[in-house]
Amino acid sequence: MTERHLPPPLRFLLAARRSELQGLEALAGTCELVVRISALVHALQKERGYSNLTLCSPPGRLQPTLAGLSQDAESVEAQARQFLDGEAADSAQGSGRARLLNCIAFALFRLDELPALRRHVRDRSVPVEDADSRFTQVIGSLLAVVFEAADSALDPGVTRILVALLNFMQGKELSGQERACGVTGFTAGYFTDTQKARMLGLAANQRRSFDTYAHYAEGAALQCWAELQQQDPPVQRMRDMAQHTSSEQRVEGTLAELWFNLSTARIDAMRDVESLLAEALAQQCNRRIAETRQELNDRRLLLSRYADHASGRAPSMLYSVQSRVVDTPPPDGVGSELKRSILDMMREQTLRLQRTDDALNAVRGALDEKKRIDRAKLLLISHYGLTEQAAHERLQRAAMDAGLALADVARQVIGQLGSQSGG
Amino acid sequence: MTERHLPPPLRFLLAARRSELQGLEALAGTCELVVRISALVHALQKERGYSNLTLCSPPGRLQPTLAGLSQDAESVEAQARQFLDGEAADSAQGSGRARLLNCIAFALFRLDELPALRRHVRDRSVPVEDADSRFTQVIGSLLAVVFEAADSALDPGVTRILVALLNFMQGKELSGQERACGVTGFTAGYFTDTQKARMLGLAANQRRSFDTYAHYAEGAALQCWAELQQQDPPVQRMRDMAQHTSSEQRVEGTLAELWFNLSTARIDAMRDVESLLAEALAQQCNRRIAETRQELNDRRLLLSRYADHASGRAPSMLYSVQSRVVDTPPPDGVGSELKRSILDMMREQTLRLQRTDDALNAVRGALDEKKRIDRAKLLLISHYGLTEQAAHERLQRAAMDAGLALADVARQVIGQLGSQSGG
Numbered sequence: 001m002t003e004r005h006l007p008p009p010l011r012f013l014l015a016a017r018r019s020e021l022q023g024l025e026a027l028a029g030t031c032e033l034v035v036r037i038s039a040l041v042h043a044l045q046k047e048r049g050y051s052n053l054t055l056c057s058p059p060g061r062l063q064p065t066l067a068g069l070s071q072d073a074e075s076v077e078a079q080a081r082q083f084l085d086g087e088a089a090d091s092a093q094g095s096g097r098a099r100l101l102n103c104i105a106f107a108l109f110r111l112d113e114l115p116a117l118r119r120h121v122r123d124r125s126v127p128v129e130d131a132d133s134r135f136t137q138v139i140g141s142l143l144a145v146v147f148e149a150a151d152s153a154l155d156p157g158v159t160r161i162l163v164a165l166l167n168f169m170q171g172k173e174l175s176g177q178e179r180a181c182g183v184t185g186f187t188a189g190y191f192t193d194t195q196k197a198r199m200l201g202l203a204a205n206q207r208r209s210f211d212t213y214a215h216y217a218e219g220a221a222l223q224c225w226a227e228l229q230q231q232d233p234p235v236q237r238m239r240d241m242a243q244h245t246s247s248e249q250r251v252e253g254t255l256a257e258l259w260f261n262l263s264t265a266r267i268d269a270m271r272d273v274e275s276l277l278a279e280a281l282a283q284q285c286n287r288r289i290a291e292t293r294q295e296l297n298d299r300r301l302l303l304s305r306y307a308d309h310a311s312g313r314a315p316s317m318l319y320s321v322q323s324r325v326v327d328t329p330p331p332d333g334v335g336s337e338l339k340r341s342i343l344d345m346m347r348e349q350t351l352r353l354q355r356t357d358d359a360l361n362a363v364r365g366a367l368d369e370k371k372r373i374d375r376a377k378l379l380l381i382s383h384y385g386l387t388e389q390a391a392h393e394r395l396q397r398a399a400m401d402a403g404l405a406l407a408d409v410a411r412q413v414i415g416q417l418g419s420q421s422g423g
Numbered sequence: 424m425t426e427r428h429l430p431p432p433l434r435f436l437l438a439a440r441r442s443e444l445q446g447l448e449a450l451a452g453t454c455e456l457v458v459r460i461s462a463l464v465h466a467l468q469k470e471r472g473y474s475n476l477t478l479c480s481p482p483g484r485l486q487p488t489l490a491g492l493s494q495d496a497e498s499v500e501a502q503a504r505q506f507l508d509g510e511a512a513d514s515a516q517g518s519g520r521a522r523l524l525n526c527i528a529f530a531l532f533r534l535d536e537l538p539a540l541r542r543h544v545r546d547r548s549v550p551v552e553d554a555d556s557r558f559t560q561v562i563g564s565l566l567a568v569v570f571e572a573a574d575s576a577l578d579p580g581v582t583r584i585l586v587a588l589l590n591f592m593q594g595k596e597l598s599g600q601e602r603a604c605g606v607t608g609f610t611a612g613y614f615t616d617t618q619k620a621r622m623l624g625l626a627a628n629q630r631r632s633f634d635t636y637a638h639y640a641e642g643a644a645l646q647c648w649a650e651l652q653q654q655d656p657p658v659q660r661m662r663d664m665a666q667h668t669s670s671e672q673r674v675e676g677t678l679a680e681l682w683f684n685l686s687t688a689r690i691d692a693m694r695d696v697e698s699l700l701a702e703a704l705a706q707q708c709n710r711r712i713a714e715t716r717q718e719l720n721d722r723r724l725l726l727s728r729y730a731d732h733a734s735g736r737a738p739s740m741l742y743s744v745q746s747r748v749v750d751t752p753p754p755d756g757v758g759s760e761l762k763r764s765i766l767d768m769m770r771e772q773t774l775r776l777q778r779t780d781d782a783l784n785a786v787r788g789a790l791d792e793k794k795r796i797d798r799a800k801l802l803l804i805s806h807y808g809l810t811e812q813a814a815h816e817r818l819q820r821a822a823m824d825a826g827l828a829l830a831d832v833a834r835q836v837i838g839q840l841g842s843q844s845g846g
Contacts, residue, residue, distance in 0.1 A: 013524075019520045020521045102436070102769065102776065105438075112430070346532065351801050
């Protein structure tokens, strides 16, 4: 008996399961995109760091290495774009993916700015701070895609790994920004008070991101991170050194390259954690798809057997639609037993879906804070015509002035501006 | 320039919008299903009421009318099934619809029990209470589909109408149960204390459901309901009368038919409100689909024009992927203006999606309480092997004993059993 001939309740029972399977398959595609994005972010972080170093150094010597790093980033970008081209063709399947697609559009828009930026760096026609912040914008738009992927995933296990990866990528990105800031300071021979505060903030926020990562990570990826942290002391010593410099107490400008190399070794090692997370992500997706497909097949077989049994030998209440013409009383023995099995199956499925929902809400809670901050920023941008950067600084200043956490200030902004525009 | 030739950021910007459009089209199908279900529920309510009256009356006289009502319900059911057959074929599109499909499976399963039930009523081989509760189970499973539709809708306007409709259908269903309970009491000539308490509870819960309805309803549907309520006094007088009966103070058994006719007139009139809501639902879906399609077309045109302009006359940063080979500096005048327009468009889209999300969460809040109660019931069923009815009674008894609202007891049950099974 094929599925098309199953009684309607059983057909819809299977359709529900198949809908879960399709969701998982789409999710596997999104995860693959995330993995490619994490590779691209890594390449861009490296290119940003080296481009900062190049712009801070005399022309010439570092140029060839930078050109190589730019090429690496371009080739990773080309791969990500190729994957996206395939995804775009699939977009017919993607109802409800509007936010993810919107984020991807924005990231692609930012990526399109890279060639001009690279040209400016090559010509040394851009200040190091500008080059740095433009790379950072591109990376930020890529992290936003990972965030959206984590927020829209429908499998708690996958969401958990995505939340871990997102927080790790954020921590790593803050390490990259710290590397850039350090290069500027060490090149100058000392750090201004603003630069010192920024270095402290970047280190503190790194710790926070990595703590959240450690909360959600498991297995090899967590183990690898624990081992990595044992290499932190040299970086920490240079951080301390930076805090003790001043225009009077300068250090050698050549320390910039040492700082760059130490930070780079640390950041490169972090890439191992990302690779383990990428592996875990693929495994979890494949495992859940295989499980769900198996369950779907088992269930299909079971239900066909029930249906054959019921229609062939003992027409039960369950198939009364087909037996309606005959309309004989069901032999309650067999009928009620089958009925109970199907009922149990439906209840089990409903309960499982409810539990999945609860687990999802629990894991997604980790994303709420960032959502609130983004929301507030966007409101500031659209109400006051601020740039992204200016909106971010405005929030940070307000938080500092009021002695509040960024997320709390964001809540206030949403309370004020969100209701205005919503009304 | 066709869409396929647009630069990637613009292509994904359009894909995001198209994803919204597809979501709305799927939602329109779900709404049509809900409208058919409300018609089926109405027919079954009528059949249940008359079948109760028939089982309480001497055999013969009422039988032909009941047969007619059964036929009506069967024909509405056949239409709903036909619609579902079309939907099932579409199920490839439906990732993420697992819960809705599961609910539909369950409702179909319950509907399959109707032919046997009708036979038992015809043979008078089923006690009136059993017949009543079996009809009520079928109706409950259909209301669950409407609930799931409301919970999964992604347009705040549609969700709002679905929440209004769901609450109205619940209020109307409680009116139907009150009609049945009243028929039993008036036929006997008096109401027991349990029956009196049940009549009071049904009236109070009706008010609550209709108040929630009035909170979410708008326009003609709200106006129609206000007018309908002016016909309540006769029903209210018979409710009062019921409360004053006892085994010593009996009333004429023939009052049962009067009560039935009064209640039926009231319930039939309620159907007008449902029809107005169905109309509002279809209008809202069509309006949103037309709007979104129009916006998509406008945007597609606009973006093509930008792209033509950019590639034909002034290659801007935006299209640097295509101009990468040439790699000439962008003429910043035109480039940055285009860039700003596209950025504004992306931000506007992001902000709109965020607002939609907020509005959805606000309207969906109305469903949380019922979700919690359902969840608790299901946990009781799966942990103690209770029937649906027994689980419901257990919750109600616990609420009464502790002097708590049903939703609060449900929260306690979830706290206990939910964590056990989750761990």
